[in-house]
Amino acid sequence: MASYIAKRLFAAIPVLLGLSMIVFLIMAMIPGDPATAILGSYATPENVERLNRSLGLDKALPQQYLAWLGNLLHGDFGRSYALNRPVLDEVLERFSATLILAGTALILCTVFGLLAGIVSAVRQFGWVDRVVTFFVLIGISIPSFFLGLLLILLFAVQLRILPASGMYAIYGGGDLADLLKHLLLPAVTLAVVATGVVARLTRTAMLEVLRQDFIRTARAKGLSERKVIYRHALKAAMVSVVPVIGLQAGFVLGGAVYIETVFQWPGIGAMLVKAISTRDLLLVQGGVLFVAAAYVFVNLIADIVQAVLDPRLKT
Secondary structure, three states, X not given: OHHHHHHHHHHHHHHHHHHHHHHHHHHHHOOOOHHHHHHHHXXXXXXXXXXXXXXXXXXXXXXXXXXXXXXXXXXXXXEOOOOOOEHHHHHHHHHHHHHHHHHHHHHHHHHHHHHHHHHHHHOOOOHHHHHHHHHHHHHHHOOHHHHHHHHHHHHHHHOOOOOOOOOOOOXXXXXXXXXXXXXXXXXXXXXXHHHHHHHHHHHHHHHHHHOOHHHHHHHHOOOOHHHHHHHHHHHHHHHXXXXXXXXXXXXXXXXXXHHHHHHOOOOHHHHHHHHHHOOOHHHHHHHHHHHHHHHHHHHHHHHHXXXXXXXXXXX
16 A cells, blocks of 8 residues: 555656646746736836846746746745745645635535435436436536626525625634634535536446446345445445545635635635736745645545555555
8 A cells, every 4th residue: 555655646746847837837928027017106127127136037937947946845935926925824824714615615515426426326217316417417517606606696695694705704703603604605616516526426336336246146135225325335336436526626626716716715716816917926836836736635545545445456
């Protein structure tokens, strides 16, 4: 198992390196000058030249990238141009809010996706299967940002039972109940599409497993249908479902960028939107790399769980 984990970790290094290069080049191709965006009304040619020199932006792109990569290997993510504070401090502060939102959405999509897929497979071609399939198709098809606006309109504007934005109430609140109240709408919005994907793959995997010989043998032994489904069929189906759940972790982390913007959630997604608008290269680079590292870590856990469920994958 140790060699399997090490192999997965080494495979992630070129992925993160390539991603950092892509983000760096995309930011470099955006029209405009970071120094001009930072200085604003004080952006005289002399001030712009002086700021570019102090930030190292007057060097060639390969030199800028290698300098940033060298600092990164020493644990230095650089300093935000616009905020004038260490990138790592800002990213860690914002990432905790994103982790709460994305983690809740991942739990919701995993639990409800598995339940919907299991019920749909067990009741294949029944009315329950048709109802579940109908809602799954709607959930997959509707854009998340549009669903978020609809939920705000219904629950925040019309019914006035849930807040429309923020992580805590501006006045008062600040406790767990207040957090959960603000978390519900964005977490549900972020989880809907992923729930549909998990449900469809779970249904497909369960149907394939339920047709296999060892399931017929388990039923022939007189085991209850509940034990056959949850102790035997689901365990075998999870070998195929676990990697999908790992991929949905990447979806919810990426989807948090615009969901946090819709709900004004103070996470890393909202930070990246502002950093891109101000051409804050180091903050964007650090934020994207941090999210990518989290995604790689979650998929590593998914790979380990999959290897535990099916030891053949470790070879």
